[in-house]
Amino acid sequence: MTEAIFGLVGVLIGAGLTWYQSYWMSKKESERAARYLAIRIVCILDQFMELCAEVVREDGLHFGQPDPEGFRVPKVQAPDAPRYPDDVDWKSIDHELMYKILAFPSEVNGSARLISDLWDISQGVNYLHWYSERAFWFSSYGLQAFKLSKELAARYGIQQKSYPGWDPEKEFSEKNARFSVERTQRLVSYHSALRGFYNR
Numbered sequence: 001m002t003e004a005i006f007g008l009v010g011v012l013i014g015a016g017l018t019w020y021q022s023y024w025m026s027k028k029e030s031e032r033a034a035r036y037l038a039i040r041i042v043c044i045l046d047q048f049m050e051l052c053a054e055v056v057r058e059d060g061l062h063f064g065q066p067d068p069e070g071f072r073v074p075k076v077q078a079p080d081a082p083r084y085p086d087d088v089d090w091k092s093i094d095h096e097l098m099y100k101i102l103a104f105p106s107e108v109n110g111s112a113r114l115i116s117d118l119w120d121i122s123q124g125v126n127y128l129h130w131y132s133e134r135a136f137w138f139s140s141y142g143l144q145a146f147k148l149s150k151e152l153a154a155r156y157g158i159q160q161k162s163y164p165g166w167d168p169e170k171e172f173s174e175k176n177a178r179f180s181v182e183r184t185q186r187l188v189s190y191h192s193a194l195r196g197f198y199n200r
Contacts, residue, residue, distance in 0.1 A: 031092075033088070033089040033092035034089075034092040034093045034156055035156050035157065035158070036088065037088040037089060037090070037092060037093060038093070038152045038153065038155070038156035038158055039158055040084075040085055040088055041084060041088070041101060041149075041152060042149045042152050042153050042158055042160070042161075044082050044083070044084065045082060045145045045146075045148055045149040045152070046145075046149055046161050048079055048082045048141075048142075048145050049142045049145040049146050049149065049168060051079035052079065052138045052139070052141050052142030052145065052172075053142055053168065053171065053172075054076045055076050055078050055079070055134060055135065055138040056135045056138050056139045056142060056171075056172070056175055057076075058074065058075065058076040058131065058135075059072065059131055060072025060073055060074055060075075060127060060131055062075075071127070072127045072128065072131065074127075074131075078112075078115070078134065078138065080108075081104075081105035081106070081108035081109050082104065082105050082108070082145070083105070084101075084102075084105075090102070093152075093155075093156070094155065097148075097151060097152065097155065100148060101148055101152070104144060104145070104148065107141070107144075108141055111137045114133075114137075115130070115133060115134050115137065118130050118133050118134075129186060132179055132182045132183065132186075133179075133183065133186075135175065135179050136176065136179035136180060136182070136183050139172045139175045139176035139179060140172075140176050142168065142172045143168075143169065143172035143173060143176060146168045146169055146172065147169070149161075
C-alpha cells in the first residue's frame with residue numbers, strides 16, 4: 001500500500017514537473033514573440049509618425065510663396081496607412097493594445113476620401129482649407145502613432161527612438177488643437193451659409 005502511494009505521488013510530481021516545464025517554455029516563447037512583434041510594429045509606427053509630421057508642416061508654399069500662377073502646390077504626399085507584417089503573432093500581446101494597433105490603419109483610410117473630396121471643392125480659397133483639413137487629420141494620426149509606439153515600447157521593454165531637438169507629442173498636440181479650431185470655424189461658416197441659402 002505504501003509503495004502504491006509513493007508511486008502515485010511520484011507520478012503526480014512527474015506530471016506536475018512536465019506541465020510546469022511545458023508552461024514555462026510556452027510562456028518564454030510567447031514573450032519572445034511579443035517582443036519581436038513590438039520591435040517590428042514600433043519601427044513601422046515611428047516611420048509613419050515621421051511622415052505625418054512632414055504632411056502637417058506643409059502649407060503648399062515655396063519659401064513662403066505660391067507658384068507663379070498664385071497657387072499653393074502640394075509637394076508632400078500623405079503616407080498610406082501603416083501596413084503590418086504577416087510573420088508576427090498578434091495573440092502574444094495584450095488584447096486591448098492589439099485592437100488599438102490593428103484598428104489604426106482603418107482610421108487613417110477613413111479620412112482619405114474626405115481629404116480627396118475637399119481638394120475638389122477648395123479651389124476657390126486657393127486650397128487653404130484643404131491643407132488645414134489634411135493637417136488636422138494627420139496631426140491626429142501622428143499623435144496616435146506616437147502614443148501607440150510609446151505604449152508598445154514601454155510594455156515590451158524596447159528603447160523608444162529619440163528625437164533630439166524635437167518633441168513629436170508636443171508638436172502634434174499643439175498643431176492638432178490649432179487645426180481643430182480652424183476646422184470648427186469652417187464648419188460653423190459652412191452651416192451658416194447653408195441656413196442663409198435655404199432661408200432666402
